[in-house]
Amino acid sequence: MPSRAIQDYYPDDVAHCYGCGKLNENGYKIQTVWDGDETVTRFTPKEYHTAIPGFVYGGLIASLIDCHGTGTAALASYRAEGRELDTQPPFRFVTASLHVDYIKPTPLGVELELRGKVLERKGRKVISEISVSAAGEITARGKVIAVQMPDTFLNIASVHT
Amino acid sequence: MPSRAIQDYYPDDVAHCYGCGKLNENGYKIQTVWDGDETVTRFTPKEYHTAIPGFVYGGLIASLIDCHGTGTAALASYRAEGRELDTQPPFRFVTASLHVDYIKPTPLGVELELRGKVLERKGRKVISEISVSAAGEITARGKVIAVQMPDTFLNIASVHT
Numbered sequence: 215m216p217s218r219a220i221q222d223y224y225p226d227d228v229a230h231c232y233g234c235g236k237l238n239e240n241g242y243k244i245q246t247v248w249d250g251d252e253t254v255t256r257f258t259p260k261e262y263h264t265a266i267p268g269f270v271y272g273g274l275i276a277s278l279i280d281c282h283g284t285g286t287a288a289l290a291s292y293r294a295e296g297r298e299l300d301t302q303p304p305f306r307f308v309t310a311s312l313h314v315d316y317i318k319p320t321p322l323g324v325e326l327e328l329r330g331k332v333l334e335r336k337g338r339k340v341i342s343e344i345s346v347s348a349a350g351e352i353t354a355r356g357k358v359i360a361v362q363m364p365d366t367f368l369n370i371a372s373v374h375t
Numbered sequence: 376m377p378s379r380a381i382q383d384y385y386p387d388d389v390a391h392c393y394g395c396g397k398l399n400e401n402g403y404k405i406q407t408v409w410d411g412d413e414t415v416t417r418f419t420p421k422e423y424h425t426a427i428p429g430f431v432y433g434g435l436i437a438s439l440i441d442c443h444g445t446g447t448a449a450l451a452s453y454r455a456e457g458r459e460l461d462t463q464p465p466f467r468f469v470t471a472s473l474h475v476d477y478i479k480p481t482p483l484g485v486e487l488e489l490r491g492k493v494l495e496r497k498g499r500k501v502i503s504e505i506s507v508s509a510a511g512e513i514t515a516r517g518k519v520i521a522v523q524m525p526d527t528f529l530n531i532a533s534v535h536t
Contacts, residue, residue: 230425232432240423262401264391265469266524271393272470273441277434308426309433312475363427 216300219245220285220292223299228306228363233281244278246285246330248293253286253330253342259322270320275354278328279344280312283358286330287340291362294335307340307360320346320353338362377461380406381446381453384460389467389524394442405439407446407491409454414447414491414503420483431481436515439489440505441473444519447491448501452523455496468501468521481507481514499523 217223221234221244232241246255257278265271287307292299320326327347334341339361346354378384382395382405393402407416418439426432448468453460481487488508495502500522507515 228427230428232424232426233434235425238423238425240421241425260401262399263393264396264399264402265393266389267391271438272473273394273434273438276437276441276473276475277432280434280437309477311477312433312437312473314437314473316470316472 218247218299220247220288220299221245223304224288224306225304231281233277234285242277242281244281244285246282246289248289249329251331253282253289255282255285255328255330256325257328258325261322264322265319268319268322270322270326270348272314272316275316275320275326275346276312276314276356278326279314279346279354279356279358280309282328282330282344283312283342283356284309284360286332286342286344286358287335287360287362290332290335290340290342306363308363310339310359310361312359313357315355316353317355318351318353320348324349333357379408379460381408381449381460382406384465385449385467386465392442394438395446403438403442405442405446407443407450409450410490412492414443414450416443416446416489417486418489419486422483425483426480429480429483431483431487431509433475433477436477436481436487436507437473437475437517439487440475440507440515440517440519441470443489443491443505444473444503444517445470445521447493447503447505447519448496448521448523451493451496451501451503467524469524471500471520471522473520474518476516477514478516479512479514481509485510494518
């Protein structure tokens with residue numbers, strides 16, 4: 215069965231993202247899939263991803279929301295066009311803006327679940343809202359404005375790879 | 376000469392933050408100081424902190440803005456009260472909300488400079504705006520709403536340390 219995670223379909227030239235690139239050996243390698251009309255990423259932070267002891271670092275939460283948002287944008291674009299993830303040309307988004315509200319401290323030591331909903335898709339832009347839950351409780355909410363990567367980025371990326 | 380970086384004065388119980396804790400061996404250990412009426416943090420990303428190859432991961436930029444914002448909030452609170460950084464009780468802030476606008480790709484391989492300005496200080500809340508520059512060009516702008524850490528957090532932290 216083919217992978218359902220959008221990150222497995224990012225072109226190799228642009229698959230080095232620290233948050234979600236399958237080719238970044240030091241990174242988080244998050245995987246984002248559909249669950250009905252929502253997108254889901256699950257990730258268990260390391261014990262050193264600390265804010266204050268016992269709780270998850272807010273910068274990691276922002277990072278997960280960021281990559282979940284660009285992944286959601288790509289998934290939504292394939293679905294809107296009725297295309298399978300392995301069809302060409304690929305959809306690959308970058309973040310134009312990121313907003314995170316930290317509602318309560320996020321406990322360390324449990325798997326986090328991010329769930330995304332597409333709010334708007336217009337032209338090359340996709341806006342999504344994302345919740346972060348730990349042990350069944352929402353601890354943070356985010357909003358990501360993602361923009362389809364200009365083709366020139368792919369050229370730049372090739373030069374630097 | 377005593378350190379001018381606010382993070383050197385965070386109490387040990389709450390000095391494990393992945394972004395700015397002096398006791399987190401795996402973390403970034405950023406250092407935030409005054410430069411006139413602005414706060415400054417300088418940080419050089421690792422080569423694996425990649426977004427697309429050649430450019431800095433947006434999640435790292437968000438992380439730096441986050442910790443620079445809480446550091447700015449603490450520095451501003453000491454200054455507003457006319458207190459030295461080594462006086463008690465300590466000021467320690469957590470992030471209530473974080474916003475980042477990515478203006479242009481941030482090149483990898485150079486030192487980044489974050490500069491913060493306090494927009495508002497009211498009660499336990501400090502709002503700051505932060506720019507991120509690489510090679511003299513602003514590549515991202517952020518806004519952090521930081522809230523003074525409740526005293527109960529220090530107790531929780533002690534249990535988990």
